[in-house]
Amino acid sequence: MLKIKLGKIKMRNPLMLASGILCNGSLLKRAATEGGAGAVVTKSLTKEVREGYHTPVVVGVEGGLINAVGLANPGYKAYLAEDLPLAKKGRAPVIVSVAGRNVEEFEEISVAAAEAGADAVELNLSCPHVNKHGMEIGADPATVAKIVEGVREALEIPVYVKLGLSDRFTESAVSAQDAGADAVVAINTVKAMAIDVEARKPVLANIYGGLSGPAIHPIALRCVFELYQKLSIPIIGCGGVSDWRTALDFLMAGASAVQVGSTLAVKGIGIFREIEAGIKNYLVRNQFRSVEEVIGIAHR
Amino acid sequence: MLKIKLGKIKMRNPLMLASGILCNGSLLKRAATEGGAGAVVTKSLTKEVREGYHTPVVVGVEGGLINAVGLANPGYKAYLAEDLPLAKKGRAPVIVSVAGRNVEEFEEISVAAAEAGADAVELNLSCPHVNKHGMEIGADPATVAKIVEGVREALEIPVYVKLGLSDRFTESAVSAQDAGADAVVAINTVKAMAIDVEARKPVLANIYGGLSGPAIHPIALRCVFELYQKLSIPIIGCGGVSDWRTALDFLMAGASAVQVGSTLAVKGIGIFREIEAGIKNYLVRNQFRSVEEVIGIAHR
Amino acid sequence: MQEKSPTKSQDKSVGKDQSFNSFGFLPARIKRTIGENSKVKSFYLEYSGTLPRPGQFFMVWLPGFEEVPMSLSDAGDGFVRISVSNEGPTTAELHRLRKGDRVFLRGPFGNGFSLDESPLLLVGGGYGSAPLIYAAKMVSSSGGRCTYLVGARCKEELLFVDEARGMGIKSIVATEDGSEGYRGLVTDLIKSELKKGRYQAVLTCGPEQMMYEVVRQGVKQGIKVQASLERYMKCGFGICGSCVLDPLGLRVCSDGPVFDGSLLLKTDFGKRKREASGAQVKLC
Amino acid sequence: MQEKSPTKSQDKSVGKDQSFNSFGFLPARIKRTIGENSKVKSFYLEYSGTLPRPGQFFMVWLPGFEEVPMSLSDAGDGFVRISVSNEGPTTAELHRLRKGDRVFLRGPFGNGFSLDESPLLLVGGGYGSAPLIYAAKMVSSSGGRCTYLVGARCKEELLFVDEARGMGIKSIVATEDGSEGYRGLVTDLIKSELKKGRYQAVLTCGPEQMMYEVVRQGVKQGIKVQASLERYMKCGFGICGSCVLDPLGLRVCSDGPVFDGSLLLKTDFGKRKREASGAQVKLC
């Protein structure tokens, strides 16, 4: 009832672990097996090893988290060699998130991911707090097209494009579609910050970070709704999913799948099963036969 | 201790009622007298009478409200004739918010407001859900300059510019400053939406609305912090102030005053006094002599 | 110098610390419908929140149509009742709903009547009787006494008279065509009824001109009148300002809808109101 | 087919429904500082939250420096104590703080030791003794029994031995230079101490190689060992994954820091760890 097909990828439910959450291979496996995620996305991988920013890198605020992890990762080679195999043991599709600084890096990492057995790649064109890897890419439809075209040509597996909030958000998405993207993930975190009034200082070492969690859900929902009117490729909703309702409203807005991130901090790894049960219950109660029937229903 | 001077305008505290909240003259008076606001901003006034959108025009979500009131107002002439005098009885500065569709309308309404006794005008260049009156203005630095120049030349009283979240947000603010704006208000609501999963429909009659409340505070705070590094004119923080801490962090980020909106829905009109008391307490506890000493302190 | 507002105590929301979530909608299934007269239909709705007080109201949304305020005409274990007069597009569509259909509710909002005094005179006109019949139920179930004074064009249009009588509540009726009770308007009866001097307080709801007359009579005779008002509402919880009573800045949705009559006389009550745009117009 | 994970019960956060706000910082004023030895300094911090359990930790932020995890070495009415070893920039700066200065805390995080069994053997090395001395206090105040086995380079570097003795807790000491107690390493003493057969369980915290030896001995002799681990931590509440134990995917911050020894033997414990980048490196 909750099974979906996202292009070539089959998922037992439309719930994915979002990129950068839990992130290491063995935890991705756990999100799939113990947590019940239908698919998992890796940490965004860069060409070189990155320690990320100094701590604090994440802080809780009302309705969410602000993080500036700074794309910490051991570099794509180490990750694909050591973490990807662990992640794949979860037997759910593993999507490798890729963060390059230019077309060549996106290609290089994506190709390596495909060779290492990734089920798909997700191009992170929208990190709001890392120079060169950031929002400036996804906010410019022409750059989006260039990167997606490059990766698309070099790859057999599906290519997803993750976009963040920007003025030309839908344009960038259309541009990704035209360049051959198989799905668009919307949205990444929204640039934000926290100041501690007792410390009289910004909390994050990087000052700026990205806001995630329930706080951004209404914004993300709007983005998905808008995309559904413009795109023919699937949309993957991301941002503030905290229960079955907020997962379902994404689907109704037009998402074919949703990603869950910050909520794991307050509800644990089992959140996927909890959401799955809630959606199933809703579908039964409302006489739907499959979750696919509710996709985009809010537009009718 | 909490007194501030915002250019020519003297306020007994740095707390203002945000535009569109309570909105009618007699309620603005009440916000000042009973509520304790240091200044009040009127509903955004348009040239013609506007009924606004069909209901629902506002809905509560986790951490905030989404509204698409649609700039309902009786037209600037009626408002300035009937509501402004009532508002002025509150004896706190009254700032008239202006929403034109072009330079001429902004000028016409602003001039009329000044003549009617407004202490300042706030140009709303950022309503996220009304065509022609909307975000597209504030997101374009050139248009911002044109409007501000026009109004600035025609007016003696201070001109504030209210901007919303956009890619070129700081550019627009700098452009407003260069064109003679006396202060920048940051930020307006963020375009968002809500879907009711039981109704399977967008909740707001207008589908899209603007997200306000604690949910957007970390985003607004970031905007103020960024502006402080670029502007020399005062900044007025707006977005998700819910208590003395969230008012104070705005000040520390560089705001000279803050506006309070959505929180009135959950904490009532008396919220201004509550915040005032909290800030005073903080200042005393930390041996500050004046609230002006904390402005921008998070940058040091 | 800070002016002390006479309305200070009116802001019921101060310090209430509700959550924004409570301004979202909840679906409510219709359990039963009853035609009350040619214009008014009652809906029993499934409801499991805290019991609302008489005079409180819900914002009722019918997806595809508008969201409109509706007082409660009854409430109890697992249900609330609204009694809807067919006045325009949304209320007409509400009338088409049947058992099992759903509406969407936010609320309860507003302050509600104070029912501490006894005996009470309840003066209703049109669908304004809705909150009064719920008040009558609460009063009689808590051992208080009240009289239900109600008017209509003709006998068939009278609202909740049988219901009141069924609860053993004395009902005084006025019809314009004389088909039942006194021939004329309820306002004709107020003066003499109040003169009897038995009532500790009056609750009233109905057309504003009627309430204005009731308030005037009550004030004249030194009897407290609580009137439940209507104004154009957009939010229902005190943020938008559209339901304001000038010049005191009272919000019908959250400072009211029930106000003390003598406070109302310091406002535009009975004279002017605001339209959806906020424009002030003469009451007609 | 869904695989049943052996670690299912490890996710302490499931259904906990904390709020995001609880991952923000609270300031804590230093009430008192005590030098414990040449490297370790204890700080009594004002604290009014719920009493943390031994083995739980705080993320401690010093604005301008980093945020680092610190176990509690004591806690009680209105205070918590951390005992900080000077290891690098942030801990060095912490050592410069005095009474009245403030640090910023998030937490308490993690599961903590289970103290149900008695008698317990507590095996500590270096600042790893911190959570153990707090555990010892809890055990003895609730009427349980325990022995405190601790090692250091020399007599002067021994941690919390006086404190343990002050509580009437038997302490066994090993120094590398023989300046007090046994000459050698604590791990030399484990085998014989466990052989005595009196202990229901062992709690250990200290250098990973030491804990590895303790766990190995415990498992060999059929005695349950709880070990409190350290891994590079970025969030402290289970979201970032940086503190993972492979290949089971156990998060030291939220599934631990205390783990059952036999579970640990199925992981990289004692062999490999992850750096700040997530890169896996050999433990040295």
Ligand SMILES: Cc1cc2nc3c(=O)[nH]c(=O)nc-3n(C[C@H](O)[C@H](O)[C@H](O)COP(=O)(O)OP(=O)(O)OC[C@H]3O[C@@H](n4cnc5c(N)ncnc54)[C@H](O)[C@@H]3O)c2cc1C
């Ligand atoms: C506190 C309160 C309690 C009410 N209780 C009841 C009740 O118990 N039963 C009942 O039948 N009616 C009640 N009403 C009136 C009811 O809300 C209107 O009849 C309804 O909104 C009409 O909507 P419509 O779309 O069917 O008609 P429309 O053609 O849109 O309007 C018909 C009339 O209703 C008024 N109205 C429309 N929308 C609103 C609104 N959002 N807020 C206030 N007035 C509006 C219009 O000004 C007009 O006078 C109450 C109103 C208020 C303010």
Ligand SMILES: Cc1cc2nc3c(=O)[nH]c(=O)nc-3n(C[C@H](O)[C@H](O)[C@H](O)COP(=O)(O)OP(=O)(O)OC[C@H]3O[C@@H](n4cnc5c(N)ncnc54)[C@H](O)[C@@H]3O)c2cc1C
């Ligand atoms: C659960 C837990 C409890 C701890 N309890 C205590 C304690 O009670 N007393 C005590 O003195 N120390 C404790 N530590 C260790 C302490 O966190 C590090 O010594 C401290 O982070 C060093 O920071 P620095 O900037 O001073 O030194 P650096 O030069 O940055 O680092 C010195 C060492 O500390 C490690 N380290 C640095 N940052 C972190 C981090 N964010 N998370 C984990 N390790 C880090 C480094 O890998 C290195 O090995 C604990 C660690 C963990 C994980």
Ligand SMILES: Cc1cc2nc3c(=O)[nH]c(=O)nc-3n(C[C@H](O)[C@H](O)[C@H](O)COP(=O)(O)O)c2cc1C
């Ligand atoms: C700690 C943390 C780390 C993240 N790291 C990444 C990342 O490496 N790549 C990426 O595309 N998104 C990253 N994100 C963003 C999430 O994938 C997701 O887009 C965002 O958190 C919104 O979803 P949520 O509200 O469900 O958390 C990170 C988020 C958090 C909280």
Ligand SMILES: Cc1cc2nc3c(=O)[nH]c(=O)nc-3n(C[C@H](O)[C@H](O)[C@H](O)COP(=O)(O)O)c2cc1C
């Ligand atoms: C119901 C409502 C109506 C609003 N109307 C206006 C308006 O007319 N003009 C304007 O500039 N902002 C308007 N706003 C935006 C607020 O002034 C403010 O920028 C926003 O709500 C963020 O502040 P807050 O989080 O404190 O509410 C409105 C907000 C709400 C909730």
Ligand code: FES
């Ligand atoms: S309806 Fe919005 S304030 Fe009353």
Ligand code: FES
């Ligand atoms: S420190 Fe982030 S998961 Fe443990």
